[in-house]
Amino acid sequence: MASSIHASGAETAEGVRGTPRRRKVPLFVWAAAGFLLVVVLAAVFAPVISPYDPIRQSLRERLKGPTWFPEEGRQRHLLGTDQLGRDILSRVIHGSRISLVVGFAAVVIGGAIGGLLGLLSGYAGGIVDEIIMLVVDGQLAFPFILLAIGIIAVLGPSFGNLIIIVGLSGWVTYARIVRAQVLTIKEREYVLAIRGLGGSTWRILTRHIVPNTLAPFLVITTLELARTILLESTLSFLGLGIQPPTPSWGGMLSEGRGYLDTAWWISAFPGLILMLTALVVSRVGDWLRDVLDPTLRGL
Amino acid sequence: MQGFGRFLTYRVVRMLIALWSVVTVVFIVMRLSGDPVPLLLPPDAPIAEMERLRHEMGLDRPILVQYGVFVQQAVRGDFGRSIHFRTSAMQVVWERVPATLELAFASFLCAIVIAIPAGIVSAVRRGSVIDDVVMGVALVGQAAPTFYIGIMLILTCSLWLGLFPTSGRGDWRNLVLPAVTLGAFAMASIARITRSAVLEILRADYIRTARAKGLPEFWTIAKHTMRNAAIPIVTIVGLQLGNLLGGAVVTETIFSWPGIGRLAIQSIYNRDYPIVQSCVFMTAAMFVMVNFLVDVAYGILDPRIRR
Numbered sequence: 001m002a003s004s005i006h007a008s009g010a011e012t013a014e015g016v017r018g019t020p021r022r023r024k025v026p027l028f029v030w031a032a033a034g035f036l037l038v039v040v041l042a043a044v045f046a047p048v049i050s051p052y053d054p055i056r057q058s059l060r061e062r063l064k065g066p067t068w069f070p071e072e073g074r075q076r077h078l079l080g081t082d083q084l085g086r087d088i089l090s091r092v093i094h095g096s097r098i099s100l101v102v103g104f105a106a107v108v109i110g111g112a113i114g115g116l117l118g119l120l121s122g123y124a125g126g127i128v129d130e131i132i133m134l135v136v137d138g139q140l141a142f143p144f145i146l147l148a149i150g151i152i153a154v155l156g157p158s159f160g161n162l163i164i165i166v167g168l169s170g171w172v173t174y175a176r177i178v179r180a181q182v183l184t185i186k187e188r189e190y191v192l193a194i195r196g197l198g199g200s201t202w203r204i205l206t207r208h209i210v211p212n213t214l215a216p217f218l219v220i221t222t223l224e225l226a227r228t229i230l231l232e233s234t235l236s237f238l239g240l241g242i243q244p245p246t247p248s249w250g251g252m253l254s255e256g257r258g259y260l261d262t263a264w265w266i267s268a269f270p271g272l273i274l275m276l277t278a279l280v281v282s283r284v285g286d287w288l289r290d291v292l293d294p295t296l297r298g299l
Numbered sequence: 300m301q302g303f304g305r306f307l308t309y310r311v312v313r314m315l316i317a318l319w320s321v322v323t324v325v326f327i328v329m330r331l332s333g334d335p336v337p338l339l340l341p342p343d344a345p346i347a348e349m350e351r352l353r354h355e356m357g358l359d360r361p362i363l364v365q366y367g368v369f370v371q372q373a374v375r376g377d378f379g380r381s382i383h384f385r386t387s388a389m390q391v392v393w394e395r396v397p398a399t400l401e402l403a404f405a406s407f408l409c410a411i412v413i414a415i416p417a418g419i420v421s422a423v424r425r426g427s428v429i430d431d432v433v434m435g436v437a438l439v440g441q442a443a444p445t446f447y448i449g450i451m452l453i454l455t456c457s458l459w460l461g462l463f464p465t466s467g468r469g470d471w472r473n474l475v476l477p478a479v480t481l482g483a484f485a486m487a488s489i490a491r492i493t494r495s496a497v498l499e500i501l502r503a504d505y506i507r508t509a510r511a512k513g514l515p516e517f518w519t520i521a522k523h524t525m526r527n528a529a530i531p532i533v534t535i536v537g538l539q540l541g542n543l544l545g546g547a548v549v550t551e552t553i554f555s556w557p558g559i560g561r562l563a564i565q566s567i568y569n570r571d572y573p574i575v576q577s578c579v580f581m582t583a584a585m586f587v588m589v590n591f592l593v594d595v596a597y598g599i600l601d602p603r604i605r606r
Contacts, residue, residue, distance in 0.1 A: 137313070144545070149579070150325065153575050237549070261458050
């Protein structure tokens with residue numbers, strides 16, 4: 001599997017003015033990976049490393065500034081507290097769980113559905129292809145967030161609904177990219193040769209076509225992860241995703257809105273972490289794309 | 300011109316299919332939600348009364364008949380009466396359209412006026428400090444969620460600096476922050492695409508020719524580069540215009556802007572489904588219309604597209 005990723009990657013990368021086969025991994029990718037590792041570890045060990053209980057209220061401690069805030073005197077909360085006296089740092093740490101779980105689950109759902117349908121569409125062709133592409137065009141015909149709003153409005157916000165909706169938002173991208181890749185590979189001489197020699201469809205698909213779609217698939221997955229994390233937080237911000245008191249980054253921003261003039265830190269910190277996470281994931285995606293498959297540019 | 304006629308027909312058919320699929324999805328989602336009758340009546344309403352209303356709304360008819368009626372009503376823009384406002388839902392939505400269009404138009408203008416020159420300068424001065432700064436800002440603009448940009452703008456520009464009001468609709472000062480917020484993502488994308496489109500063309504032979512014959516650099520870029528860079532830029536502009544309509548939901552909520560997006564969210568809280576449906580349908584219709592116009596513009600700019 002790994003060797004085929006390299007093979008297909010090199011094949012496309014070398015077409016671009018003699019790009020060297022091996023590149024040094026740039027510093028920002030290491031930095032990005034480091035940041036992501038910290039976020040993942042924070043999510044995994046959230047109950048252990050959180051200084052406070054993320055949903056425990058303490059009215060005496062409400063709206064306290066961060067520890068390093070000059071005017072506030074001695075404080076016990078590194079990033080301050082919210083309107084109910086809950087510790088922001090602990091809530092940000094626990095919020096990373098929601099973002100990552102929903103983000104990854106949605107990418108898995110979207111990737112599985114989109115990947116399979118793209119494979120089917122590209123390989124089978126004909127009426128199957130027409131129908132799948134009609135559905136793809138239909139979904140792209142209007143902004144998905146509206147559909148999400150409509151569906152959540154009637155089904156009600158819940159964790160399960162959120163994952164399904166965010167997951168369904170992305171399958172079209174996978175379907176189109178995988179389909180395009182399959183269409184070019186299935187006409188290659190070696191695939192035709194295998195078919196001529198009596199190789200089964202199953203063999204052609206699993207041994208030759210699927211491995212060659214992995215590189216673009218990986219690139220899309222990374223870029224999609226950034227998008228799903230943002231969509232989850234947007235829906236939670238609008239009150240259509242994770243419901244209080246469970247901490248989510250989008251929800252925290254929304255709760256802090258009413259206290260911007262007195263306690264800006266309630267909104268500012270979760271938003272900052274959210275933005276950095278999305279930025280870092282999408283930069284890694286951009287880098288993977290440039291290394292593995294520059295033809296995906298302009299996506 | 301015959302080719303262009305066929306191209307137009309094809310696009311119109313696609314537009315109608317898209318609208319039809321929106322209506323169908325709205326219908327399916329509405330039916331998924333279950334029986335709306337208990338919502339419309341007081342909890343202690345007698346069974347007979349519920350049956351009467353169910354009959355009146357046509358809910359006791361076969362599902363395909365209901366679908367047919369629904370499509371007919373959708374064509375007329377009739378999604379029933381608002382539960383909250385007690386008038387025609389479409390009328391309530393229609394009154395909010397100008398506010399949303401004003402916001403979308405302002406942010407779009409803002410994005411184009413800032414992003415295209417920034418992208419060109421970035422490409423021409425490739426590798427310079429200006430390039431780094433523009434691309435750095437664009438990168439952040441693409442990654443930052445709309446609501447975070449909005450909240451940070453309110454915090455810095457309204458509360459700390461006192462430059463603009465925090466919310467509401469009024470004169471141009473009310474428009475600045477929402478327009479920048481909504482336009483941020485489009486601005487970032489347009490700047491990046493413009494830069495790469497211009498870079499691509501600056502490498503072309505005819506640009507070298509133009510330079511070799513001593514044409515001033517400004518004219519080389521203005522005349523030879525921009526016309527050719529226009530096609531990818533128009534594409535991304537079209538895509539972003541659609542995103543603007545989706546992003547309006549968030550921006551209008553943050554800035555209490557009285558448009559369709561905020562109405563949709565409020566109506567969800569009010570469980571006012573006719574309004575939600577009308578909002579979804581209205582926005583989808585605008586989105587589809589914009590895409591149609593972009594496609595046509597695309598066909599005019601590049602005759603090869605028409606096929």
